[in-house]
Amino acid sequence: MNYETVIGLEVHLQLKTKSKAFCGCSTEFGQEPNTQVCPVCLGFPGSLPVFNQTALDYAIKVALALNCKIQEYTKFDRKNYFYPDLPKNYQISQYDLPLSLAGYLDIELEERQKRIGITRVHMEEDAGKLIHQENFSLVDFNRTGIPLLEIVSEPDISSPEEAHEYLTTLKSVIQYLDVSDCDMEKGSLRCDANISLRPVGAKTLGVKTELKNMNSFKGVKDALAYEIQRQAGLLDSKKTLIQETRLWDAKAAQTLPMRTKEGAKDYRYFPEPDLAPFIIKEDKIAEIKKTIPELPKEKIKRFVKDFGLSEYDAKVLVALKETAQFSEECLKEYRDSNKKPVANWIIGPLAALASNNACEITDLKISAASLVELIELVEKKQVISNLTGKIVLEEMLKTGKGAQKIIEEKNLAQISDSGSLNVIIAEIIKENPKSVADYKTGKANALMFLVGQVMRKSSGKANPKAVQDLLKEKLESV
């Protein structure tokens, strides 16, 4: 049977405020256990939470960037459950009056754009961290009370690839907003998925599985792909699916049922009496809207329009905010209407260099101006070949010197003047009568062989294009 996949994603995002959501404890990652806690975040009796202004502003900023409607009246609720990572036995979250509703995020698929609905973006607090030992567990409450956003998508996602693209796009938008580290390894971005299958064309939804424990975007994609196979197999053999939570085991590359108590979850939400509601007026929304920078989608459009780049190139350059800024500087600086070489150099050699150094492009100590100088020397002035250009780039990184200077010092400039080249070409023709004869009888390979010989004799410095032209000319007259 052919099935249609229905996926909804739930993303939890830590906001990078200095202090926690409801107290003045630090949110810094990686500190000694239980050194960033106080009576409020430990839930001691008599302590009172007060919400962090910056957390609210960041939350509104994200909701607006995801095209959500900010609710004028919003409040916190208590979500009640017992678990040792939750010192109050309830999580401060939002239930019936969340911060924002009904947004969307457009994602780029191979041939088209798709709009994924955002059901809601609401505010809550993070729980602590449990470290399970053989017979007991250790609890670190440093993370408890860090402001979190829960971003819930509509079940509009139809494949693991779409899920991956949604997450990548979401992360890129949030990084542009500069409100979260979005680091899955550190847990500042986490993702759970709901997935079900139904026969193509069916109106009702199938039985869904909730997937947890994915530690990377690739993990999300792999877990979803596995789950599609598993559910399709059960449906094909007419077995009943049960609604359950399953954990992704990345090493075994499979999902396993999570051991859980019977019965539906009953969180007994009620309004948090310790926190007064929030009334968010239009002027506040307008003020925050002003702090939202040009987002990736708009930037891609502008790169295509202003610099004549392909959608693909623009998308790669824009994915990271810092790289986008650097790329824009380079594109503006480059004095030619065809900007394609700039994109090629950043996406190709420069990105490779960054990846070899395990850092981002902007962490390399190569300025936009010096990169453009190099690109112009290769592409416009043809002082050096592409290959030599890459060597010069590495030298720039090593020494901090400019491209022109390196070319002079190492005597790397290519030989393009016909005088010097003709001397070498004459020698090569003399030394290779067989290849010359082959060329005369129409063997195309022979020409490339002769070009190669000239290049070798010039220690790679001859301009290959010039060599080819001159060689052809010379061969005609032999």
Added chain:
Amino acid sequence: MSIDKKTVENVAHLARINLDKKELDKISGQLEHILSFIDKLSSLNTDNIAPTSHILPISNVLRKDELRKSLPIAKTLMNAPAKQGNFFVVPKIIE
């Protein structure tokens, strides 16, 4: 509105309260009484009244995003029934 013992048992379990049979009978009766009192409110027409989510007429109580001193570790763990190094120790519970 009446409340059956099953519901009371469930609520007691959710709140991690142990009730023996005698207590269960007693509490069920009391809850029944409370709920029937609450039921009186249902006779009021509240169609055009927004639900109260907070009893004080205040809103937008916020603080600046500034750090304050956290507790020293000795104080944090002072009342912990079990500890190890900087950690609280709890029974191993798989959700």
